[in-house]
Amino acid sequence: MAALGVVMLLPFAWLFSMSFRPPAEAYKMPPSFLPPTLDFKNYWAVLTSSVPFLQIYWNSVEVAVLVTLGQLVTCTLAAFAFARLKFPGRDSIFFVLLIGLMFPAQVTIIPIYLGFAKVGLLNRPIGLVLMYLTSSFGVFLVRQFMRSQPKALEEAALMDGAGYFKIFYRISLPQLRPALSALGIITFTQTWNYYFQARVLLEPQQAMTLPIAMDLLRGYLASGNLSVVMAAMSMAVLPVILIFLLAQKLVVEGVTMSGIKN
Amino acid sequence: MQASVTRTKSDLEKAQTRAGYLFILPSFVLYSVFVLAPVIVTFVLSFTYYDPMAGSRWVGLENFQRFFTGDRSLQIFWNTLCFAIFAVTGNVTVGLLLALALNRAMPAFLLYLFRLAYFLPVIIAAAFVSIVWGYFYGDDLGVINYYLIRFGITPIHWLTSSRTAMMSIIIMDIWKNAGFFMILFIAALQGVPKTIMDAAIMDGSSYWRRFFRIVLPWISPVVFFAIVYASIGALQVYESIVILTRGGPGDATRSMSIHIVEEAFDSFEIGYAASVSVIMTLIILIITSIQLLASRRWVRY
Numbered sequence: 425m426a427a428l429g430v431v432m433l434l435p436f437a438w439l440f441s442m443s444f445r446p447p448a449e450a451y452k453m454p455p456s457f458l459p460p461t462l463d464f465k466n467y468w469a470v471l472t473s474s475v476p477f478l479q480i481y482w483n484s485v486e487v488a489v490l491v492t493l494g495q496l497v498t499c500t501l502a503a504f505a506f507a508r509l510k511f512p513g514r515d516s517i518f519f520v521l522l523i524g525l526m527f528p529a530q531v532t533i534i535p536i537y538l539g540f541a542k543v544g545l546l547n548r549p550i551g552l553v554l555m556y557l558t559s560s561f562g563v564f565l566v567r568q569f570m571r572s573q574p575k576a577l578e579e580a581a582l583m584d585g586a587g588y589f590k591i592f593y594r595i596s597l598p599q600l601r602p603a604l605s606a607l608g609i610i611t612f613t614q615t616w617n618y619y620f621q622a623r624v625l626l627e628p629q630q631a632m633t634l635p636i637a638m639d640l641l642r643g644y645l646a647s648g649n650l651s652v653v654m655a656a657m658s659m660a661v662l663p664v665i666l667i668f669l670l671a672q673k674l675v676v677e678g679v680t681m682s683g684i685k686n
Numbered sequence: 687m688q689a690s691v692t693r694t695k696s697d698l699e700k701a702q703t704r705a706g707y708l709f710i711l712p713s714f715v716l717y718s719v720f721v722l723a724p725v726i727v728t729f730v731l732s733f734t735y736y737d738p739m740a741g742s743r744w745v746g747l748e749n750f751q752r753f754f755t756g757d758r759s760l761q762i763f764w765n766t767l768c769f770a771i772f773a774v775t776g777n778v779t780v781g782l783l784l785a786l787a788l789n790r791a792m793p794a795f796l797l798y799l800f801r802l803a804y805f806l807p808v809i810i811a812a813a814f815v816s817i818v819w820g821y822f823y824g825d826d827l828g829v830i831n832y833y834l835i836r837f838g839i840t841p842i843h844w845l846t847s848s849r850t851a852m853m854s855i856i857i858m859d860i861w862k863n864a865g866f867f868m869i870l871f872i873a874a875l876q877g878v879p880k881t882i883m884d885a886a887i888m889d890g891s892s893y894w895r896r897f898f899r900i901v902l903p904w905i906s907p908v909v910f911f912a913i914v915y916a917s918i919g920a921l922q923v924y925e926s927i928v929i930l931t932r933g934g935p936g937d938a939t940r941s942m943s944i945h946i947v948e949e950a951f952d953s954f955e956i957g958y959a960a961s962v963s964v965i966m967t968l969i970i971l972i973i974t975s976i977q978l979l980a981s982r983r984w985v986r987y
Contacts, residue, residue: 429803502713511706532724558713588705617811619925635813
């Protein structure tokens with residue numbers, strides 16, 4: 425079990441170690457699984473290369489942060505309505521929203537591409553953000569959580585004449601912290617990792633996010649510069665690894681929940 | 687008196703209705719624009735020959751016919767099914783074995799380390815780890831072949847032979863995703879009632895007998911869910927193949943997703959690409975409805 429665990433981690437050990445190898449020795453065998461030096465030259469080489477790495481990194485941060493914030497807002501609002509309010513058509517609308525879980529990105533990408541081309545959103549990271557400002561899964565997750573919470577406080581506030589938005593903001597929202605941190609973490613890592621959609625919608629280097637840019641960098645810097653590619657890779661995976669180390673339990677639970685969404 | 691009470695009640699209902707629609711408005715508008723409408727448009731496009739210059743025309747089932755009669759598209763269809771069958775089997779089996787191995791009392795820090803090791807690949811993008819595996823799988827400069835040669839084993843053309851390329855991609859996929867199913871199964875295993883297990887142990891039944899007679903039936907809904915979930919993901923396989931082999935050698939590893947992107951955005955065969963994505967969606971819908979029907983039955987007993 426332990427030996428297998430080490431094998432599982434080898435690709436990561438290799439990637440970090442190689443990022444510290446001098447480029448001239450990149451392909452020398454045997455490979456390293458521990459950093460041979462602690463020289464950040466390769467990292468510097470990435471930042472000063474002709475690939476706009478900082479811009480690309482910023483695109484990834486921008487997309488992941490905006491999508492996460494957007495989903496936290498839109499999903500919580502909708503979840504409050506579905507869990508706490510009664511209105512005509514509520515359950516059918518919720519059902520329609522849930523059907524969305526079954527459609528893969530492949531079946532929406534063509535019209536979105538054509539539409540984005542028409543309105544000038546193609547090749548702009550903000551297009552990717554707009555696409556993912558809400559998610560059926562997020563609404564579902566927060567609604568489930570909210571239904572398990574007692575609603576006595578909310579009813580009391582209603583009796584006192586508080587408006588629905590005030591009840592949502594002052595009473596429901598503070599209770600939702602565990603659900604929101606789970607949703608936030610899942611959404612951030614998922615968005616950080618999007619490849620299919622980004623590859624179709626973001627073509628120029630300036631507009632790329634990290635997952636597509638890594639493929640480009642590999643070809644671009646490849647000849648002998650394996651170490652430099654791995655330095656870029658280390659920087660690209662860093663946020664997700666940090667989140668995982670800091671909130672392992674939340675990540676594991678959250679990602680598993682996102683699987684049990686159906 | 688009576689009248690005023692009814693009025694406030696209906697006022698409250700009105701306020702609630704208004705609030706309800708307002709709260710779901712952002713999600714519903716975004717969902718309609720970016721999910722519902724595109725799905726409908728894709729279905730319509732799949733029956734057309736799309737040509738914005740000369741005008742699109744209705745072609746009925748021609749696109750679907752083209753997919754199911756073309757040698758190349760059938761090979762791609764077969765590749766995707768093949769990948770799905772082996773990746774799903776591998777992921778679920780390895781995940782279950784790992785869960786069985788981990789489902790015992792152990793110090794908290796060990797559990798932490800194991801979860802770290804097995805779950806890390808799950809959350810790092812396939813786009814990133816595939817590049818690393820690309821170097822591992824290299825022919826002459828690859829890490830794996832270096833060790834094979836050192837131990838006197840003939841090196842393998844992991845990605846450059848059409849006989850092994852798909853297998854190599856499936857191996858990486860299992861490395862990447864088995865940890866997810868492990869976590870799923872650990873949760874399920876903890877639900878197996880201890881009293882039944884203890885009774886079986888008292889009766890002296892062996893570990894594997896207990897597994898097949900008690901544990902497996904008990905967690906079978908979760909296993910079934912895992913198979914369905916894994917299949918849906920596997921049918922969409924894209925980035926690992928794009929990065930490792932670009933669909934090659936030849937068409938040996940080209941998947942439906944790659945086909946869709948190439949046809950739609952390189953050849954601009956929009957109608958045909960839409961029909962391929964509709965086929966993929968229909969398969970997913972069928973698998974999902976089987977799951978929904980089956981789980982309803984399971985819940986009942």
